[in-house]
Amino acid sequence: MASPQIILYTNPNCPWAQRAHIALKELGLPYEEVFIDVEKPREDWHLAINPKGQVPTLSYDGTIITESGIVAQFLADAHPVTETGTGTVSKAGLLLPLNSLDGAIQRARIAYFVDACVSKVYPVLVGIIMNGESHNTSTERLVDVIEKDIEPLLALTSDEGRERFFGGSESLTLAEVLVGPFLLWIFTLVKTEYGVLSGDLVSALQIRAPRFESWGARVVAHESVRHVLDEEWVGKSLKGRWEGAVAKRKSKVEE
Numbered sequence: 001m002a003s004p005q006i007i008l009y010t011n012p013n014c015p016w017a018q019r020a021h022i023a024l025k026e027l028g029l030p031y032e033e034v035f036i037d038v039e040k041p042r043e044d045w046h047l048a049i050n051p052k053g054q055v056p057t058l059s060y061d062g063t064i065i066t067e068s069g070i071v072a073q074f075l076a077d078a079h080p081v082t083e084t085g086t087g088t089v090s091k092a093g094l095l096l097p098l099n100s101l102d103g104a105i106q107r108a109r110i111a112y113f114v115d116a117c118v119s120k121v122y123p124v125l126v127g128i129i130m131n132g133e134s135h136n137t138s139t140e141r142l143v144d145v146i147e148k149d150i151e152p153l154l155a156l157t158s159d160e161g162r163e164r165f166f167g168g169s170e171s172l173t174l175a176e177v178l179v180g181p182f183l184l185w186i187f188t189l190v191k192t193e194y195g196v197l198s199g200d201l202v203s204a205l206q207i208r209a210p211r212f213e214s215w216g217a218r219v220v221a222h223e224s225v226r227h228v229l230d231e232e233w234v235g236k237s238l239k240g241r242w243e244g245a246v247a248k249r250k251s252k253v254e255e
């Protein structure tokens with residue numbers, strides 16, 4: 001297959017857009033990047049390809065695909081793992097072969113996992129930042145939700161001492177592509193220079209959600225995920241929002 005012409009309309013600091021960047025890097029697909037300033041009104045040409053005016057928007061040989069989860073799934077579907085006659089994987093891919101029952105089960109598990117992360121953990125994380133929650137409260141809330149809703153789903157990420165990705169995969173799956181940007185938030189915000197989340201979060205996770213902690217650390221260290229992180233931008237901008245909310249809470253209490 002000739003290399004497709006791929007254009008990604010993006011803002012690299014947007015976690016949803018980062019999903020597309022991670023998928024493209026992991027699949028080894030070259031692409032052109034068009035920067036969209038989401039703080040400014042969208043231009044007509046952008047609204048014509050994506051009426052929501054959002055990033056990411058993907059143009060794949062001229063076909064427009066929007067919504068980050070759909071963009072990443074599309075890229076994985078369009079570039080599946082292919083096996084050689086000897087059963088070895090011949091090129092990068094994010095899913096098991098499309099037509100196998102194992103592949104279908106793996107995709108269902110990934111979809112369930114990503115939904116749990118986005119519907120249970122993400123709102124807690126955003127709430128902590130937007131409401132300026134204290135370290136004690138935020139550690140408790142995050143560890144509670146991760147221990148209850150995510151940890152049980154990561155049973156196969158470590159296998160006889162071998163460290164794996166979702167479902168026991170040796171390489172990144174769509175689960176890591178779709179959740180990676182939010183893991184980068186967590187593992188950046190615990191750093192002392194940002195301090196939005198308590199440094200104790202990591203040790204609490206090691207005790208109550210050890211699979212999540214070691215899997216998350218492995219994911220954020222992976223080149224395909226890590227390359228999207230402008231740590232200073234993410235750390236400083238989320239810290240600024242959190243500190244603003246902390247100050248607002250304090251002034252309300254003092255009133």
Ligand SMILES: N[C@@H](CCC(=O)N[C@@H](CS)C(=O)NCC(=O)O)C(=O)O
Pocket residue numbers: 011013014015016017038052053054055056066067068069
């Ligand atoms: N559900 C969308 C969310 C994308 C999104 O919210 N992108 C933000 C930037 S992080 C955006 O484009 N905001 C501009 C706007 O909504 O006008 C997806 O997953 O692609």
